[in-house]
Amino acid sequence: MSDFLFSLHSWPQAILHIDGDAFFTSCEEAIHPELRGKPIIAGGERGIVACASYAAKKQGVMRGVPLHQARKMCPGLVILPSDYETYSLFSRRMFNVMRRFTPQVEEYSIDEAFADITGMRRPLRASYETIAVNIKNEIARELGITVSVGLSITKVLAKVASKHRKPNGFTCIPGKSIAIYLEHLPVEKIWGIGHATASYLHKMGVRTALEFARLPEVLVKKRFTKPGVEIWRELRGDSVYPVCAEEKSLYASISKTKTFSPASGDADYLFAHLMRNLESACIKARRYHLAASRIAAFLKRNDFSYAGREIRLNRPSVYPLELSIALRNLFIDVYRPGTLYRSTGIVLLELSGDSGTQYTLFDDVVRADRVRDIYRVTDEVGAKYGKHSLHLGASHFIELLGRGKRGEPTARERTRFLGETGRRHINLPLLHLKV
Template sequence: MAGFCRECEAILPEKGGDGRCPHCRSPRLLVHAELHELAIGHIDCDAFYAAVEKRDRPDLRDKPLIIGGGHRGVVSTACYIARLSGVRSAMPMFQARKLCPEAVVLPPDMEKYRQAGRQIRQLMGELTPLVEPISIDEAFLDLTGTESLHRMSPARSLNRLARRIESEIGVTVSVGLSHNKFLAKLASDLDKPRGFSIIGRTETLSFLAPRPVGQIWGIGRVSREALARDGIVTMAQVQEMPLDYLVERFGQMGTHIWHLSRGLDARRVEPDSAAKSISAETTFDRDIADLSSLAAELWPLCEKVAERLKAATLAGGVVHIKLKTAGFRLITRQSRLSAPTQLAETIYRAGHALLEKEAKGDWFRLIGIGIDALQDPRDADPIDLGDPDSQRRRKVEEAMDSVRAKLGHDAIIKGRSLKPNR
């Protein structure tokens, strides 16, 4: 069975051995029958935000660290020491502090994380042009046909990349390797942190069979509960069912789970896959109920979304808002625009109309707004004969953008930016 040492990269003998590298004595060995036959990888940074902070603050290395908002916010990332106490991403900060009161808490420094993410992406690009970023800290890579270029198999190339990221960027990653994206992503989660896991073709069905259907990509809580009502909780159960039955019972979702429960995923690694949406949100210092105060929080988020649209040379056609109640119930609503837009004012008007329908006295702790149906901006914000004031609003925003480009964002604001006292 083929194998190599993840530390010194020595090729291992096909038989024998005591579980350690015969050259450097490391136990970090990678052995698999299909080791050099697979080419789809998924790389996921380990507790990325916390890892970057610990890299820059060696005094935090052995301490539990939580990255997130203040007492009212949520956990963005928790280091593995903090996770031993039960802290996890998206957990309310007050709960995380109760579970791990000794943790150091730092606010996120997104620009620093983006810079590290760009450096990692550059190293990925040296391996293959087929890199599909999923987020700031993870990506798919297709290394098909790169053996002759790098004089090594994709598995060895990915291992060397992981070592370079650790030594040059100062953070660790976990690697998944398989024959498609779904399985590569599953594999990268199997042995965190600093893991390297492989799911081969011959073991695909047996590997997936005992796993919960909730691990299928795209299956959320609602879909999981619908399947559970039919007694379907594992992929083995799906594997035993005819496709026709699942389609009749669950429609498109039935087709989806039938294929992925068998490890069938035809999606390609798409290096130019565009962003599907652009959004911004904020958690309040204290809960808000009245519409005017919620609207005041909404406006700067609309400006952020518009700035990102313009920077990416995109326009959007569907506006959606997100609200979280004081009891942590999540509400989402959306509205399709008559024409795509890049303007903060247009986004705000659509978002405000959605907000009015929900702000009926409930207390909220978070608000967010985003835009999707992204497209080329050439047809954005056309002249609207039914709204003669639309061109004036567009010119005002263009003038504000021009001033801010020269003097900074705070050089000019709308009166709407002045929040009412609460």
Template sequence: MERAIVHIDMNTFFVSCERRTNSQLNGIPLIIGGGERGVVASCSYEARRFGVRSAMPIHMAMKLCPQAKIMKGDMELYSRLSHDITEIIQEKAPVVEKASIDEFYLDITGMDKFHGSYKWTSELAQTIIKETGLPLTFALSINKTVSKIGTGEGKQKQNLEIPEHLVQQFLNPLSVQKIPMVGEKTFQLLSRIGIRKIETLSKMPCEVLQQMIGKNGSELWKKANGIDHNPVEPYTERKSISTEHTFQQDTIDIDRLKRVILGMVEKLAFQLRSEQWLTSTVTIKIRYANFDTETKQCRVQYTSADHILTQTVTELFEKLYQRRMRLRLIGVRFSGLVRGTYQIDLFQDTEEMLALYQAMDRMKTRYGFDAVMRCAGASFKPNTKNEILKRKSD
């Protein structure tokens, strides 16, 4: 049976959420971001016509489009509306994967027997638009890759249906940059040997691509030929991530405790960014030598930034740890999670800070968490028998 996979992409989601709240923002160049030295989290189509793009430094965006209005952004609003959209889709679709705060994959294979897959998807889209007031684009095809590329093209050509016999015809004239896994470096590498269109890439011998790009060469060749067997993963919302550290000997050393806390926060914040989560609730837990256990928590603006979370956890610890008894365990938990990319979080941070986090995360991903870390957090050693990593899901 031919699969029927839908990709739904909420158009300029942050911008649309703000315009839903304030209609005076309609039709004007709008940038969601923060500070003159911050980065663009999202921007309207009016701003994009001037060359403004996500992750661009704010000062550069303002040079391109000086008349644009800049707004800090409201992650709580975006998260709430994303949750509303998720509930509408889950109520109607058999299998749903929430890929990010504003995009979804649906597996509706077999539904064409009853309604017609495209008609069913169109009705779902109209329901979402009617109930939330937010615009969207969708594409229906045989797999996730083609559907995702389809939504990108559909924003100019409206919603698309790409049946199996038209997949290659649809892909061939497009730039290889349209393939989700092709970044700027890969595009430049392919361009140097004359591969700029998907059609040219699809006709390359798979073995040659593997020699050029490595293990991803085979996957890239498959996607260029419209082949993607990845399933739509059913969506379950993670509730929290946490870690606890049990000391081999009970301690009252405040400096040591704070160093351990810093290491724990650094590890969890890296996990948040790696899995594209933002947290809104921070909890600190301590257990005394007599096994008394106490916790304290507070809410924060949605974030995954070490320096913000470290300051929050440290302040909570200072308020909580008042008895001056020896401690046997300390723990940190981040909850109230929402999907979001790393740039979404840093509304008020500088582009230098963003570049630093990205560089550190790349090193951690490639060489392991211990490859680079703050000296003050070195007292916390992850992946030891004293560390208990908890992951709570629905």
């Protein structure tokens, strides 16, 4: 029965989800109006499609497709390098527009955010639906990009709503209308339901979100783990996940990867990239006062297959100077002479820490204090002059041998304003207009 009621109240609370439409390519179209409506992709530096415009998607070009295959699908394809500096600026401006309407905005990803607009009808003198549409229109007017907006009473339902009419759509799911929108939604399309859970639901005879939401509570708690139960509750209009406006500071893991071209089999060059990955990951971990108990390293071969290993540390650490020996041992295990590799990666696992403690592997107290002092200064220099201004000698081969060609540089990367350097750029995109 599609008229089955999960909530007797239309708006016990109002949660908004905003999702950028083909965000990277939309940003490119905003600063290059001559590209509007053309089939374009971002990700030329990676060898695969990072984002495809809707004109490109109509011809079958999707994210993750290799460039050579994308060119065959769409002969007139415009291939652009990813300009993350510009995309980040658009992202911040989009979130700032949302904060004009409510302070409670959670930045979920570079092109997605949740907002809690509960109680804002009176101060803004508008219905929740009108507030959502106004935010959508302001983003389009100020940034020149479109977003899809979902409005409902929980985060999972708001996410369902934003996907309902993409691109440039708005969908409102009040509490009394939940069943209508879940009736034909496949369970694998629910935010938080992965492939394994979807397969398990199919084996139970559950194919749609409505069928899942209508399962008895006793059965759900018996058959599913905590995340599954929470999603079930959210689908029924029972808010479990709050909108968190605070910056994320807790991480289960931190990963850093680097893709380069052409592929390389040079052991020193590959290890230099791994060390740079490690330095980047540790910089982020130190920012949040976290340390890793396990480290994983991987090399991606030219045929897109992976070779990787993981090691457990005898004590948590966040300093590349002392982790380099462990990383060298991991590298020796996975590296094969004569094999070409196209990317490297590091993952810090089992992160722990407190408000001020940063662990070290060294038992020598004096040596441990010196390492902490070194990285305190390294972080201060990096904040002032750019990340990796100070780096370990093992990663210096990147500076000597090159970072690897990643396609044509963006227009912003090729342009230097007064006082800028290659490392330090003002967060300002270039707007090209025909006059």
